Amino acid sequence: MSLNHSPVACWSSQVQLSLPSGVPEQIELAAAAFVQQWGLFDQNTRDAKPRSDCYQLTYAMDAWQLFPPAQSDGLGKHPLWVDFVDNPRFAQTLLLREPLAKAAGLRANQRPLVVDLTAGLGRDTWALASTGCHVLAFERHPLVHFLLNDGLARARAHPKTCAIAARITLHRGDARQYEGAFIDENNAVAWPIWLVDPMFPERSKSALVKKDMRIFHHLVGEDLDASALFNWARAKPGSRWIVKRPPQAPTLDAEPPALVITSGRVRFDCYLPIAASARK
Ligand SMILES: C[S@@+](CC[C@H](N)C(=O)[O-])C[C@H]1O[C@@H](n2cnc3c(N)ncnc32)[C@H](O)[C@@H]1O
Secondary structure (H helix, E strand, O other), X not given: OOOOXXXXXXXXXXXXXXXXXXXXXXXXXXXXXXXXXXXXXXXXXXXXXXXXXXXXXXXXXXXXXXXXXXXXXXXXXOOEOOXXXXXXXHOOOOOOOOHHHHHHOOEOOEOOOEXXXXXXXXXXXXXXXXXXXXEEEEEOOHHHHHHHHHHHHHHHHOOOOHHHHOOEEEEEOOHHHOOXXXXXXXXXXXXXXXEEOOOOXXXXXXXXXXXXXXXXXXXXXXXXXXXXXXXXXXXXXXXXXXXXXXXXXXXXXXXXXXXXXXXXXXXXXXXXXXXXXXXX
């Protein structure tokens, strides 16, 4: 199967909807709208047979799940889906001493707005919202957005997770469409934290990359325009900019970060405010 590394384009020709019978009507309607909007193959109508070269998007255990193509090498058989309610990795609140909280500069009693420009599967968004921050999250890949939106809807409906989910607003589309009209240039106390975590080329054949993340990488490809995204955000009012990178990766911009926090397989490059007159 050939990989497509340009953002968003062409993914839909690699996905087939496979909806089991008896799903609730609102799920059928959501599926029909999604198929129509993006032109997916649909096993339930015109393409009656399962396509072994396609991802299978299905609804099981009250959640949307994406199974890897039967024909693919190395993507395994497990589905990609978003589960904030029962996945133990989301059970703990992010502590202020943890690298992401430190990178964001979070302190007790201070919970700034976070703008997550690269929401992906929502892990960082969720971690930051668990501390009490409100998070405005953007995801441009329609299928990734679809899965994350589904995970958030279930989290909003569950008593255990509804308070955190209520602090997250998710938008679909390129984050640069967002003008940030609500940011008051003159009120520095309310300036947001900007988070950029672009897709980086997958470490080849690494057993360390979990199967669901391999599917994710395979589907989304590399974010080749990440520097442009960072520079766009850097020109906005903000209290901090965080760029998440693999430890050995070059910085996204020639500007050296004010602070670097490395932890395991992740590096956070942190940038502090620049004078308004110096913004690019
Ligand atoms: C490495 S993933 C982010 C993972 C995420 N931090 C998490 O915790 O799950 C990068 C994601 O950013 C998205 N993305 C990249 N550039 C974007 C942009 N300009 N606007 C919106 N989404 C973008 C990609 O589609 C991809 O899903």
